[in-house]
Amino acid sequence: MTRPVSDSRLPEVIRAYMRAHGLTKQEQMAKVLGIDRTLVSMYLTGKRVCRDVVQLRQFARAMDLPPETLGIIDLPDAAQATRDEAVTEWRLVRQTLNRNRYALTSAAGRLYWDATVIEGTTCITRPGWMAPAPIDLDSIALDFDADAPPPMFDGGEVESEPWRPMRSNGSRYGRYSQAIRAIARPSLFENRTSYRLLDASFDGTGGRMAFGLTTYFDMVDVCEVIAHETAAVWISRNGQERLTLDDLPFRNRVGDLFDPRRRPILPSINTLTIRRAPDGDTFFLHRRGSAQVTLAAGLTHIIPAGVFQPAAIGQVNVSRDFSLWRNMIREYSEELLDAPEHDGSSGVPVDYDIEPFRTLTEGRRAGQVRAWCFGIGLDPLAPAGEILTAVVMDSEVFDAAFEGLVSQNAEGEVYPSEPGKVGIPWTSANVRRALNREPLAAAAAACIALTWRHRDQLLP
Numbered sequence: 001m002t003r004p005v006s007d008s009r010l011p012e013v014i015r016a017y018m019r020a021h022g023l024t025k026q027e028q029m030a031k032v033l034g035i036d037r038t039l040v041s042m043y044l045t046g047k048r049v050c051r052d053v054v055q056l057r058q059f060a061r062a063m064d065l066p067p068e069t070l071g072i073i074d075l076p077d078a079a080q081a082t083r084d085e086a087v088t089e090w091r092l093v094r095q096t097l098n099r100n101r102y103a104l105t106s107a108a109g110r111l112y113w114d115a116t117v118i119e120g121t122t123c124i125t126r127p128g129w130m131a132p133a134p135i136d137l138d139s140i141a142l143d144f145d146a147d148a149p150p151p152m153f154d155g156g157e158v159e160s161e162p163w164r165p166m167r168s169n170g171s172r173y174g175r176y177s178q179a180i181r182a183i184a185r186p187s188l189f190e191n192r193t194s195y196r197l198l199d200a201s202f203d204g205t206g207g208r209m210a211f212g213l214t215t216y217f218d219m220v221d222v223c224e225v226i227a228h229e230t231a232a233v234w235i236s237r238n239g240q241e242r243l244t245l246d247d248l249p250f251r252n253r254v255g256d257l258f259d260p261r262r263r264p265i266l267p268s269i270n271t272l273t274i275r276r277a278p279d280g281d282t283f284f285l286h287r288r289g290s291a292q293v294t295l296a297a298g299l300t301h302i303i304p305a306g307v308f309q310p311a312a313i314g315q316v317n318v319s320r321d322f323s324l325w326r327n328m329i330r331e332y333s334e335e336l337l338d339a340p341e342h343d344g345s346s347g348v349p350v351d352y353d354i355e356p357f358r359t360l361t362e363g364r365r366a367g368q369v370r371a372w373c374f375g376i377g378l379d380p381l382a383p384a385g386e387i388l389t390a391v392v393m394d395s396e397v398f399d400a401a402f403e404g405l406v407s408q409n410a411e412g413e414v415y416p417s418e419p420g421k422v423g424i425p426w427t428s429a430n431v432r433r434a435l436n437r438e439p440l441a442a443a444a445a446a447c448i449a450l451t452w453r454h455r456d457q458l459l460p
Helices: 010-021 026-033 037-045 053-062 078-099 101-109 158-163 176-183 216-236 249-254 315-320 324-336 357-365 395-401 428-437 442-453
Strands: 130-136 140-144 193-202 207-215 268-276 285-288 300-302 305-307 369-377 386-394 412-414
Touching: 010 026, 010 037, 010 078, 026 037, 026 053, 078 101, 078 176, 078 216, 101 216, 130 193, 158 216, 158 249, 176 216, 193 216, 193 369, 207 216, 207 369, 216 249, 268 300, 268 324, 268 395, 268 442, 300 442, 305 324, 324 357, 324 369, 324 386, 357 369, 357 386, 357 395, 369 442, 386 395, 386 442, 428 442
Parallel strands: 140 207, 268 386
Antiparallel strands: 130 369, 193 207, 268 305, 285 300, 285 412, 369 386
């Protein structure tokens, strides 16, 4: 039975949607709904009530919200109505998070006055996690501990309850990843075995990182709750007031973001790629779709970037893929060639002797591909962990490996090359434009700034 449409929550939902998406003008909302601006004004002021169920369903589709949000289906009881309202609010906060990650990352960064900020970006780090200068990837030793104890917090704590809404049966989602799957699942959202950072140290001669195992959802259940909580409080302050840790109970309980004993740190490997060519060096950026990915959704990133994890299940693959370089070249294949993801669901190991892996590895042996690491940082909004790297690749190797270079992949769009170029010219003007005008992921900004700072060493 259809609920009386006079009970429609259309005005409140329109206001919440505009707030979540940063729409400040009624003309903008009118374009979303496909109606005239004057109608938006009349709905908001209550001068007009929409009683057309068909129209309300169209509005719900336009805003990517379930129809019950606008009160056009029967709700069995007050408890169900309350749960549905909570889910709607959760969805709107999630949308706000994915469309305002750049501003939210800046707000989150100001919470950690004692952290080291990398190159004036929003990426933060700690002493010992960064090398004083870029180090060759081969100078980093990796240790593995299969018996590492679990972290102290897993996202099921009482402080995370406000960000884990109620299911239709009245029970609360036990983990944030369950809510994402049920309410706002991105197109790429699979739980995979991943390498969990246990310790790290870097100096002028090299680095060492220790890892155990975790899963992708283990990280989401903590890091994305931290981000969601920040977005919810930021919304309540209209994006104006400075946040404090006292405003963020779950973030406050997690405490030291740099302590791997407290929470799962599942780092991504972020690589700024420089193509060296006689007519000038170029680099590459990636616009990550807000509906396709979970981390850095809606932001501009460097390419490639991907979670450090084995490509297939089984202990043999956990050991075989425990390599920064192998992870990086798999991501190159997926992001520059739109090759199918090695999603970790198969027991068949990756053949690293096929293309483009062979060309990239042979190029590295020949000195035509040089891979560097700066250290490890954190995105203060969703602190999953960021291994910061750069790869400088001669144009012959790049063009051979990526003959089928794509403009779009499963995670978003590759930033358009400038006319007559392959990529974006690596110039001070373009670096400044990227750092100052693009909504860069924290790790992307750090890698660009650090590569520019050390360009005489990396691009002699």
